[in-house]
Amino acid sequence: MNNEAQTPIPMSFAILRNTHEVFRSSISLMSDMLERGELHKFRQEWGNYQRCRRTHLSMEDGAVFPLLDEIGSGAISEAGLAQEHVVDLQNAERVGNASTSEETAQAFETWKKHQLEHLAHEEKVMGPLTMKTSATPEGRGQVVHDTLLLPALEHGDFDWYLAFTIERLTAFGTTNQPPNVAVRVYAWGLQHAATPAEWSEWKEIVRSNTSEEIWDEMVTQFQIDGDGKIKD
Ligand SMILES: [Fe+2]
Numbered sequence: 239m240n241n242e243a244q245t246p247i248p249m250s251f252a253i254l255r256n257t258h259e260v261f262r263s264s265i266s267l268m269s270d271m272l273e274r275g276e277l278h279k280f281r282q283e284w285g286n287y288q289r290c291r292r293t294h295l296s297m298e299d300g301a302v303f304p305l306l307d308e309i310g311s312g313a314i315s316e317a318g319l320a321q322e323h324v325v326d327l328q329n330a331e332r333v334g335n336a337s338t339s340e341e342t343a344q345a346f347e348t349w350k351k352h353q354l355e356h357l358a359h360e361e362k363v364m365g366p367l368t369m370k371t372s373a374t375p376e377g378r379g380q381v382v383h384d385t386l387l388l389p390a391l392e393h394g395d396f397d398w399y400l401a402f403t404i405e406r407l408t409a410f411g412t413t414n415q416p417p418n419v420a421v422r423v424y425a426w427g428l429q430h431a432a433t434p435a436e437w438s439e440w441k442e443i444v445r446s447n448t449s450e451e452i453w454d455e456m457v458t459q460f461q462i463d464g465d466g467k468i469k470d
């Protein structure tokens with residue numbers, strides 16, 4: 239097993255995993271906003287969340303879910319992950335339609351509980367299966383490109399999604415990773431799932447949404463300013 243602290247390997251599926259961490263930090267921001275009665279700020283952040291989530295869903299439903307279902311002999315269907323998305327969107331609609339602070343807070347609590355459980359459930363079910371998609375980090379980079387990134391690009395909001403994700407990982411890191419590690423794990427994984435043409439655009443989005451310090455560290459230690467690693 240890879241010991242990330244000692245011998246980092248590029249992990250392209252971290253694109254999904256670290257986006258979950260962006261969701262968690264956003265949920266915590268929104269909880270604080272509601273507690274302080276900042277409904278206007280809450281609605282802005284709610285809009286960010288749902289926008290980021292739509293790109294994330296384009297990587298899962300009809301994209302990586304069918305592949306992992308096949309590899310895991312129906313494990314994704316059995317876990318009901320796609321059905322959890324349906325419930326999530328129903329719960330989210332109630333938050334979006336709430337008019338008063340009280341209604342919003344109540345709908346948000348219901349949505350939040352289900353959403354946090356969903357993120358953890360996916361990590362538990364999907365994590366081991368992602369490692370079975372290919373024996374090498376390079377092979378998994380290709381799978382992530384073809385199975386996650388192409389549908390996300392077709393969805394059409396990838397640049398905004400990438401900017402938002404990098405900005406939030408830079409600001410908050412993840413539960414287990416300080417910001418420099420959180421950004422590097424995501425960006426390095428993305429570089430290994432990108433063609434040279436794609437990476438030449440995406441690395442500029444990474445650079446302009448992280449700190450100079452983190453960018454410099456990624457350049458020195460991980461050649462993040464080099465080419466995308468998969469074939470055009
Ligand atoms: Fe999901």
Ligand SMILES: [Fe+2]
Nearest residue numbers: 254294298360
């Ligand atoms: Fe997810």
